Amino acid sequence: MLEFYKLKEFHIRKLEEHIREGKVDREIIHIIKIINRFDAFFTTSSCAGRIVLIRTPDNLKKQEKAFIFKSHQVVKFDEVWNTVLENYNKYENIWFKQEPFIIHVVCKNLKYANILLKISSKVGLKHSGIISLKKNRVITEIIGNEKIETIVSKNGKLLLTEEYLKELVNEANKKLLRSRVYMGRFYYELLKLFNSYNKLEGQ
Amino acid sequence: MLEFYKLKEFHIRKLEEHIREGKVDREIIHIIKIINRFDAFFTTSSCAGRIVLIRTPDNLKKQEKAFIFKSHQVVKFDEVWNTVLENYNKYENIWFKQEPFIIHVVCKNLKYANILLKISSKVGLKHSGIISLKKNRVITEIIGNEKIETIVSKNGKLLLTEEYLKELVNEANKKLLRSRVYMGRFYYELLKLFNSYNKLEGQ
Numbered sequence: 001m002l003e004f005y006k007l008k009e010f011h012i013r014k015l016e017e018h019i020r021e022g023k024v025d026r027e028i029i030h031i032i033k034i035i036n037r038f039d040a041f042f043t044t045s046s047c048a049g050r051i052v053l054i055r056t057p058d059n060l061k062k063q064e065k066a067f068i069f070k071s072h073q074v075v076k077f078d079e080v081w082n083t084v085l086e087n088y089n090k091y092e093n094i095w096f097k098q099e100p101f102i103i104h105v106v107c108k109n110l111k112y113a114n115i116l117l118k119i120s121s122k123v124g125l126k127h128s129g130i131i132s133l134k135k136n137r138v139i140t141e142i143i144g145n146e147k148i149e150t151i152v153s154k155n156g157k158l159l160l161t162e163e164y165l166k167e168l169v170n171e172a173n174k175k176l177l178r179s180r181v182y183m184g185r186f187y188y189e190l191l192k193l194f195n196s197y198n199k200l201e202g203q
Numbered sequence: 204m205l206e207f208y209k210l211k212e213f214h215i216r217k218l219e220e221h222i223r224e225g226k227v228d229r230e231i232i233h234i235i236k237i238i239n240r241f242d243a244f245f246t247t248s249s250c251a252g253r254i255v256l257i258r259t260p261d262n263l264k265k266q267e268k269a270f271i272f273k274s275h276q277v278v279k280f281d282e283v284w285n286t287v288l289e290n291y292n293k294y295e296n297i298w299f300k301q302e303p304f305i306i307h308v309v310c311k312n313l314k315y316a317n318i319l320l321k322i323s324s325k326v327g328l329k330h331s332g333i334i335s336l337k338k339n340r341v342i343t344e345i346i347g348n349e350k351i352e353t354i355v356s357k358n359g360k361l362l363l364t365e366e367y368l369k370e371l372v373n374e375a376n377k378k379l380l381r382s383r384v385y386m387g388r389f390y391y392e393l394l395k396l397f398n399s400y401n402k403l404e405g406q
Contacts, residue, residue: 110313114336121335129332129344132324133317141332150353151374159370160363167362171354 003136004108008042025072034190040112041105048072049101049179051172053083055091074173077166088153096152098172100144100179106137113138123185144182146175206339207311211245228275237393243315244308251275252304252347252382254375256286258294277376280369291356299355301375303347303382309340316341326388347385349378
């Protein structure tokens with residue numbers, strides 16, 4: 001178990017650094033913090049859900065560079081449309097995506113990974129699962145359901161109309177907010193779990 | 204372990220029935236069959252990936268009823284466009300989706316679930332994971348990465364142009380085929396695993 005706690009210490013230090021630097025989405029910090037208060041868990045990465053414009057092919061060295069627009073809040077149509085107009089003829093292809101929230105949680109053992117999986121399932125996060133199993137570490141991916149993914153421009157040619165993008169932004173905002181509702185439900189279940197945690201630990 | 208083998212027997216019978224009735228996508232049958240040849244695995248559901256038009260709100264009794272178009276093959280633009288034209292003013296909203304292939308595999312124990320997870324990860328199926336953990340049963344979801352999800356019509360009003368849908372269908376076809384390439388890689392790894400299976404079992 002030593003390895004688990006050493007790793008946890010390392011990741012908590014990194015997390016605190018990232019929070020100070022503003023690198024952690026503030027809408028998800030309370031969830032990350034409650035997860036890390038459990039002796040049996042620590043988080044390695046998270047995203048509160050986002051709306052992005054991404055250029056492809058994304059065979060760039062760092063995935064991050066492929067984004068030409070990124071927001072973890074609901075967006076205004078104008079800011080997306082202006083970014084599209086400024087960029088569509090600069091890059092091969094541009095895609096519009098709304099992605100759900102995602103959290104990677106390392107669990108001390110399977111028992112706790114299973115508890116996390118059960119509360120995910122209870123609140124309707126049906127695509128969550130254990131993505132890696134190692135001796136002293138089980139990694140769980142908690143992920144929302146809401147998403148949009150569609151093409152904006154191809155070979156430097158704009159494909160969609162202003163009206164269509166307006167509706168797309170509208171739907172993406174709604175889905176981003178719905179993803180936050182699921183985050184809230186998940187947080188509530190974590191709080192309940194935390195309150196019964198000492199009891200659990202004593203089992 | 205008796206429960207596992209009884210369940211496997213039940214699901215294999217159901218699968219054979221479904222194959223006879225043409226309810227299993229023929230593009231995925233070879234994969235389903237090789238998985239079920241392993242003593243340690245059986246499949247409960249699968250889809251070879253598809254392109255669909257779906258109406259929302261989908262608070263219908265059976266999810267299946269929400270589809271107004273569904274194809275597990277690449278599609279012709281005309282068939283999608285005609286379905287859109289015939290339906291957009293009949294329903295509240297219509298969405299266009301291209302979904303990746305998906306297989307649910309019940310594993311005898313964690314050791315085998317982990318083997319499946321490792322080959323999924325090796326071929327790049329990064330969203331695959333263990334979605335349920337029970338005493339005599341571990342359920343793994345193997346899933347492709349390629350997807351498209353966007354709005355077609357809203358409150359009975361058509362939102363996208365013919366030209367845009369043409370590009371969308373084109374991209375969806377490409378992504379469906381790419382999903383099949385991943386299926387092929389996964390199948391190849393399963394074959395290799397099957398050949399070393401007796402060795403594994405003897406461990």
